[in-house]
Amino acid sequence: xxxxxxxxxxxxxxxxxxxxxxxASEQGQENISSRNLAELVGVNSWQxxxxxxxxxxxxxxxxxxxxxxxxxxxxxILKIAVVQKAALVGVGNxxxxxxxxxxxxxxxxxxxxxxxISPKKIGRKVEKVVIEDVASxxxxxxxxxKLGIIAVPEQAAQETADKLVKAxxxxxxxxxxxxxxxxxxxxxxxxxxxxYLASLPYYMTAI
Amino acid sequence: xxxxxxxxxxxxxxxxxxxxxxxASEQGQENISSRNLAELVGVNSWQxxxxxxxxxxxxxxxxxxxxxxxxxxxxxILKIAVVQKAALVGVGNxxxxxxxxxxxxxxxxxxxxxxxISPKKIGRKVEKVVIEDVASxxxxxxxxxKLGIIAVPEQAAQETADKLVKAxxxxxxxxxxxxxxxxxxxxxxxxxxxxYLASLPYYMTAI
Numbered sequence: 001x002x003x004x005x006x007x008x009x010x011x012x013x014x015x016x017x018x019x020x021x022x023x024a025s026e027q028g029q030e031n032i033s034s035r036n037l038a039e040l041v042g043v044n045s046w047q048x049x050x051x052x053x054x055x056x057x058x059x060x061x062x063x064x065x066x067x068x069x070x071x072x073x074x075x076x077i078l079k080i081a082v083v084q085k086a087a088l089v090g091v092g093n094x095x096x097x098x099x100x101x102x103x104x105x106x107x108x109x110x111x112x113x114x115x116x117i118s119p120k121k122i123g124r125k126v127e128k129v130v131i132e133d134v135a136s137x138x139x140x141x142x143x144x145x146k147l148g149i150i151a152v153p154e155q156a157a158q159e160t161a162d163k164l165v166k167a168x169x170x171x172x173x174x175x176x177x178x179x180x181x182x183x184x185x186x187x188x189x190x191x192x193x194x195x196y197l198a199s200l201p202y203y204m205t206a207i
Numbered sequence: 208x209x210x211x212x213x214x215x216x217x218x219x220x221x222x223x224x225x226x227x228x229x230x231a232s233e234q235g236q237e238n239i240s241s242r243n244l245a246e247l248v249g250v251n252s253w254q255x256x257x258x259x260x261x262x263x264x265x266x267x268x269x270x271x272x273x274x275x276x277x278x279x280x281x282x283x284i285l286k287i288a289v290v291q292k293a294a295l296v297g298v299g300n301x302x303x304x305x306x307x308x309x310x311x312x313x314x315x316x317x318x319x320x321x322x323x324i325s326p327k328k329i330g331r332k333v334e335k336v337v338i339e340d341v342a343s344x345x346x347x348x349x350x351x352x353k354l355g356i357i358a359v360p361e362q363a364a365q366e367t368a369d370k371l372v373k374a375x376x377x378x379x380x381x382x383x384x385x386x387x388x389x390x391x392x393x394x395x396x397x398x399x400x401x402x403y404l405a406s407l408p409y410y411m412t413a414i
Contacts, residue, residue: 009250011409011410012406015402018405019399042215043216078405079409079411084408093300093301093303093304093307094300094301094304096300097299097300097301097304098400100300101400101401102361102384103384104401104404106401107401107404107405147404147408170410171407171408171411172407173403173404173407179230187410189406191403192310193305193308193310194308194310194311194316195225195226196380196396197293197311197316197356197380197396198222198287198314198316199218199219199222199396200354200378200380200396201285201286201287201353201354201378203378204286204377204378
């Protein structure tokens with residue numbers, strides 16, 4: 001199936017919708033109204049209806065959306081209906097946390113390989129993955145891995161991005177606070193944890 | 208100064224704008240057009256103008272926004288113009304990464320205290336913070352800390368949230384993939400790392 005071009009803002013909300021749908025599904029909910037979904041997500045219900053209008057409407061008047069069908073549809077649009085393998089570079093605190101994190105599976109994601117520069121870490125097994133030498137990063141090209149995760153110290157971020165691009169990576173999740181430059185065809189998402197924390201005080205009542 | 212009620216969606220974008228403004232400022236940029244800012248953020252420029260309309264317009268036709276003034280204004284609205292102290296609970300991989308993370312300062316945030324349950328960790332110094340016994344969590348009430356960060360294992364998340372609420376916390380940054388229930392007056396932001404990764408494959412060209 002082909003879809004119309006979906007705006008970036010909508011694409012960014014799709015995983016949030018998916019997250020809430022998976023949560024509703026775990027709770028045994030079969031159907032969900034756009035109003036109920038809107039509450040869970042924290043947006044207006046017209047926003048949800050508008051977002052879904054880009055890829056067809058699956059709702060039934062008075063019943064709402066079928067939770068499982070809608071989740072499957074969103075996974076298909078996000079191209080995570082089949083498992084996507086990712087390569088992690090940097091097994092420090094964040095990298096170790098990512099390897100130990102159990103939440104990737106439900107989004108169709110799998111950290112299949114991990115690399116580090118430290119001889120102390122290379123060869124060590126963290127969860128199900130054996131840490132490899134970052135010098136052999138290019139081998140992910142053969143394994144057809146297209147997703148990369150950068151969890152190295154700030155000053156090594158750009159160099160790591162360059163290596164990942166050379167190895168054929170098409171999407172990068174960047175945990176370094178530094179801006180990284182990549183060719184246009186490569187998509188980067190930067191997770192700036194401090195930034196998320198920064199919106200909390202707004203909601204807090206005066207001390 | 209009082210502001211009109213700002214929609215959640217806008218509040219969520221303010222730290223993203225701030226992040227880009229701080230970046231532009233670091234690069235020595237004095238003014239920025241809404242178009243330029245829109246490109247950096249990845250939204251439409253009408254969205255930016257609409258968002259800014261909620262708290263006044265600081266732009267000058269043909270010149271754009273003054274980067275430093277706009278950043279200061281956003282900090283004020285987000286209530287991070289004065290440093291906000293946060294309490295971290297759980298000093299495992301994620302907690303340690305947070306303590307070592309240098310990016311909080313520029314958003315006016317400071318992890319002032321850290322707690323853990325493990326006797327091996329209590330008393331240890333990580334960066335500038337000495338890890339304290341989680342049994343003494345209530346003391347943050349006296350220190351007037353209003354921000355909490357949950358970085359404990361999934362099954363301890365709700366219990367930790369309850370304790371933080373009891374200790375007077377008004378805002379929680381939750382790194383556990385589990386949904387946590389809190390009273391209405393407390394604001395929770397959940398960081399689901401897998402979710403962010405889930406939007407990447409959409410942008411990747413076919414393998």
